[in-house]
Amino acid sequence: MTDAPGGGGKPSEIHVGRMWNYARKFAEKSGTYLHPDVSVTETVVEGLARHIEMVGKPLCPCVFYPDPKEEAKLRRWVCACDEMQKWKYCHCLLFVTKEGVPVTEYLPDDHEGRQAYGLVLDPHPDKGRAMARVLDKQKSEGGADSA
Numbered sequence: 001m002t003d004a005p006g007g008g009g010k011p012s013e014i015h016v017g018r019m020w021n022y023a024r025k026f027a028e029k030s031g032t033y034l035h036p037d038v039s040v041t042e043t044v045v046e047g048l049a050r051h052i053e054m055v056g057k058p059l060c061p062c063v064f065y066p067d068p069k070e071e072a073k074l075r076r077w078v079c080a081c082d083e084m085q086k087w088k089y090c091h092c093l094l095f096v097t098k099e100g101v102p103v104t105e106y107l108p109d110d111h112e113g114r115q116a117y118g119l120v121l122d123p124h125p126d127k128g129r130a131m132a133r134v135l136d137k138q139k140s141e142g143g144a145d146s147a
């Protein structure tokens, strides 16, 4: 499923700059960090910028899409993707711990991220995981099914 970020021509500086701003802000908001090796972040940021130019949305650059235009109509792999919003897991290594590894604490045990990195605790459990918080709230309120 995963693919190396990159490929194709260089995206414009404007889009790259926008994605850098986004990455810095989202790291802060989600309680994660940008990778200690700046070249890792640069590669992912350029991949996101390239997708904005290709399909109008910052699709995750680490996933292969048979049809990127169709994929862009869906929410799941637009950064920050569902895995980030639910589990604070970024397999591109854009949003990581200070040490440069992705948070795996909330992943299902059989998820490839847990198998690859072991248990990596969330450095800031008070931040991020917006989708998980909404789902938890719905559950604690009895869920949509209760009447």
Ligand code: SF4
Pocket (backbone or CB within 6 Å): 044, 059, 060, 061, 062, 077, 078, 079, 080, 081, 082, 083, 084, 089, 090, 091, 092, 093, 094, 095
């Ligand atoms: S948050 Fe999701 S979409 Fe964004 S770079 Fe990480 S894995 Fe890709």
